[in-house]
Every structure is written in structure tokens, then in C-alpha cells.
Amino acid sequence: MAAPLAALTAGAVVAVLLGAFGKVHDPTLSGTTTLGFRTVIAMKVVLTVVIGVLAVLQVLGALWLYGKLGIAAPRWLGTAHRISGTTALLLSVFVAYHCLWALGLETGRFHDGTPVPVRTVVHGVLGCAVFGAVVVKVVAVRSRRAPGWFLPVAGGVLFALLIAAVLTSAGWYLSTHGWPSTGGY
Template sequence: MGVTQAPPSPPSATARWQWSLAGVAALGLGVAAALAAYADAHPGDGASLLTLWFSGMLQLKAWFTSAALVLVVVQVLSALAMWGRLPGVRGGAPGWVALLHRWSGVVAFLLTLPVAFQCVWSLGFEDEPSRVLVHSVAGCLFYGAFAAKMLALRLPRLPSVVVPLLGATVATLLVVVWFTSALWFFTQPGLPRV
């Protein structure tokens, strides 16, 4: 008589969330790498593609990034309220806080799109000076972290710490992007601000 093998057991819950987490990480790194590779392969000519009511591309980028940063502060505060981590918020946040969180995130993300498009298309990926290298890397990682967070929101079995960590990463990267671009721009003498 032959030995009968037992049917394979279904993957454990731990294995499922580990695979989900690996997928989230792969998506984030893939998006960041694709943006960096495209921006590096496409040396920009510095031409302004979109200025709207601003006098130039740098003005649009600085103001849109600053507006997105203000909305990211709203994101962080509303997330802390939803998780009951704000002092003075007892019994959970009101229902409108979740709506505020979602829509401030949507608007912040939309504000970053023309900025990123101009960075990738008009300027390309630069590694000199170091401020610009940090800006380029942080910008690519921002979109990777954002994509990872959006996927993680839809995966129900991930550990509860994953989404807050990704949200904090997105916020931190936008702060780095702002410090290495908009703050630099606003502190340069002789440049028109609007």
C-alpha cells in the first residue's frame, strides 16, 4: 500500500498577511522606482508646462506643495482624532472627521499631481546639488508610499499598524519634499513669489 499524503493545509492567517504586506511593499517600491527611472531617462528641458495664474513653474510648484502640506496637517490631525489619539477627544471623533480626512487627502493628492508632472517631465531626476537629490528621491518615494497606503486600505487582514505607518510615511515624505523645494524657493532672494 502506498502512503497517502494529506491535502495541503490552507495558508495560515500569518502567511496571508505577510504576502499581502509583501504586495503592498512591492507596489510602493515599484511605483517609486518607475517614477525615478522615467524621470532619470527623460532629461527635462526646464520648460514650464503649466503655470495657471502663477508667473512661472517654480511658483506654481511652491504654492501647490505648500497647500498640499497644509492639507497633510489636516490629514494627520483628523487621523489622530479618528484613532482617539488627540487630547480632549473622548468617545471617538464625530462622523464628519472621517469625511474631512478622506477629502483633505484627495485634494492634497490632486494638488501634488501638477507639481510631480512638472518635476518628472520638465526637470527630470537630478542628483546635484544634494538638496535636489533628496527632493527627487523623496518625491518618488512619496508616490510609492501613497500607492502602498491606498492598497493597504483595501486589504483587510493586514496588522492594524500598517496603515498608520504608511500614512505617517506619506506625511513625512511630503514634509521632506516641501523643505527641499518650497521652503528653499521662498527663502531665495530676488525670485518673484507668485
């Protein structure tokens, strides 16, 4: 149980530190990019949808690799699973940077006195928890002494948190505003 406890502790520290940074940092668009979209938010929505698709593919790939789909996994699947997981992680870091840097972690009231919507608070907390869960999952993947249940539980928790973060951001945006357009269209 040492590996899961150490991983949970490290993950909790990462999540809390990200949340603390998001609370004390003064949000700014300086140092951000839109990647050709009209706004930072539009860029984040598109990348977040990609991250959500990659997360679903990660779960399907893991189920296939562990023989849970009843079909033999091809030899290339392990490599594809690692590449798609790394891609999802890198995109998540990019999106999280833009969330924390441009928006911060808003709770209570905005600077103008209006209340912060519950969805915004939940999304911010979920975003911080995702990166704590990433730490736990990386330890689970790398640990040789962890119990057999640790990796699937860590992966399942990460998936659940990530999908909840996607739904409270990109899912909400798409249902409210539709698909974002690039700056030139």
C-alpha cells in the same frame, strides 16, 4: 504579512519607475502650466505649501478619528479626511508631473557640467519615494487582511516623506527667494 509585503513591493516598483522616467526624460517646459504665476517653479511652490498644510491636517484628522486627541470626532470628519487626502493626492500628482516633466530627476552633473546640489538630488529621490508610499498607503487603507499596525505606519511614512519633500522644495525656495508672485503683480 502578505498585504504589507505586496504593498511595499508595488510601492518600490512605482518609486523606481518614476525615478527611471525622471532620469531618461529630457526636461521641457512644453506641456506645463504656471496657473498665472510667473514661472512653473513659483506655481509648484504655492501648491506644495498647500499640500504640506493638507498633509498636516491629514495627520491631525487621523489622530482625531482614531481617538488619539481625547476629543470625540464629529460625524463629518471622516468625509472631510477623505476629501482633504484626495485633494492632497491630486495636487501632488499635478506638482510631480511638473517636476518630472519640466525638471526630470537630476543627479551627478547638469548638462553644463556643474554639479547638481545635494538638496536637488535628495528632493528628487524623496518625490519618487512619496508616490511609492502613496501606493503602500492606499493598499493599507483598502486591505481588510493587513495587520493593525500597517495603516498607521504606512500613513506615518507617507507623511514623513511628503513633509521632507515639501521642505526640500518649497521650504528651501521660500527661505531663499521668499513667497512667489503671480504674473500680473
